[in-house]
Amino acid sequence: MIKNIIFDFGGVLLPINTEKTAIEFAKMGLDNFEELYSINKQAKFFDDFEKGLIPASAFRSEIRKHYKRPLSDEEIDYAWNALLGELNPERFSFLSELGDKYNIYLLSNTNIIHHAAFIKSLNQTFGKDRFEKLFEKTYYSFQMGTRKPDKRIFTDVIKDSGVVPAETVFIDDNLNNALGAQKVGMNAIHHDHAMEIEKELMAMLSAF
Numbered sequence: 001m002i003k004n005i006i007f008d009f010g011g012v013l014l015p016i017n018t019e020k021t022a023i024e025f026a027k028m029g030l031d032n033f034e035e036l037y038s039i040n041k042q043a044k045f046f047d048d049f050e051k052g053l054i055p056a057s058a059f060r061s062e063i064r065k066h067y068k069r070p071l072s073d074e075e076i077d078y079a080w081n082a083l084l085g086e087l088n089p090e091r092f093s094f095l096s097e098l099g100d101k102y103n104i105y106l107l108s109n110t111n112i113i114h115h116a117a118f119i120k121s122l123n124q125t126f127g128k129d130r131f132e133k134l135f136e137k138t139y140y141s142f143q144m145g146t147r148k149p150d151k152r153i154f155t156d157v158i159k160d161s162g163v164v165p166a167e168t169v170f171i172d173d174n175l176n177n178a179l180g181a182q183k184v185g186m187n188a189i190h191h192d193h194a195m196e197i198e199k200e201l202m203a204m205l206s207a208f
Contacts, residue, residue, distance in 0.1 A: 002187070002205055004168040005098065006157070008148075009108035011173035012191050013095075014118065015085030024079035030066050049111045052142035056112055081117040092126055094198055095134045106138040107157055107170070109147045109177075115140060137161060148172070149180030158184065169204060171197065 010016040018037065025033040036043045045062040048054045060076045098104055110118075122131040132138055139157050141147035146156070158165060165185030172178045178188040189200055 002102065002167060002169055004103045004105065004161075004163040005201070006105040006107050006163075006168060006170045006181075006186070007095075008170075008172035008174070008177065008191075009106055009110065009118075010084075010114075011193075012171055012197060013091060013106075014087055016083055017085065018083050021079055021081075021083040024082045028071060028075060028079065029068065030063075032066075036066070047147065050109050050141045050147045051145055052112070053145070059111070059113070077113055077117075080113055084114060084118055084121070087122060087125065087131070089125075091197075092131070092134070099134055103136045103161075103163070104134065105157070105161060105163075106135050107148070107153070108139070109141045111142050115142065148174070148177040151180065151184065154181055154184045154186070169201070171201060 007013055018034070021037075022033040037046050043062075045054065045059060049056075049059040060071075060073055063076050063080075064071055095104065119132075123129065137160070139153075139160075141153065144153055144156060146153045148154075157163075166187075168186045169189065170178065170181035170186045171189040171191055172181070173191040173193065175190045178190040181188040187204065189204055191197060191200060
């Protein structure tokens with residue numbers, strides 16, 4: 001029996017478009033941003049930033065190395081946050097209803113700049129802390145010192161939350177992350193963007 005559902009955030013609940021960030025950085029003179037960062041691969045300093053191993057100031061310094069002119073913190077943050085979409089109110093309602101039947105959690109590879117931006121947006125749209133309160137607990141890679149698909153992040157979530165892996169569904173748009181969850185005994189869904197998450201999830205839950 002499934003009792004717990006762990007959601008990825010970006011690409012599953014929140015639309016992500018890395019091309020928008022590439023476009024914004026290109027406007028400022030960086031034409032090869034996608035060689036540094038994409039959904040499937042990224043330079044080491046992006047990994048370190050998502051793991052909370054370097055602060056925002058060091059991340060911005062790394063970005064500046066690829067520019068010939070000075071960039072302000074605000075310029076970098078604006079371009080970096082351009083990839084973030086908006087949470088559909090219907091999805092918010094779906095999560096609220098789902099929380100009445102299951103223990104739901106959030107596990108996201110993210111960084112402190114993105115986190116600050118989407119929490120501000122969510123608070124403005126749905127009310128202060130209402131999104132976070134949909135979940136039993138939220139787990140963010142930059143606060144945990146590790147990121148998906150590393151085994152450690154899954155085992156840390158299991159230990160902290162007390163969930164039983166066999167009673168848990170994990171859903172992520174990255175195949176490697178879904179496979180990482182399977183390796184620790186969770187049921188996993190690799191999100192197919194051609195299909196609504198609600199339908200994918202309900203199809204799996206109906207099988208139990």
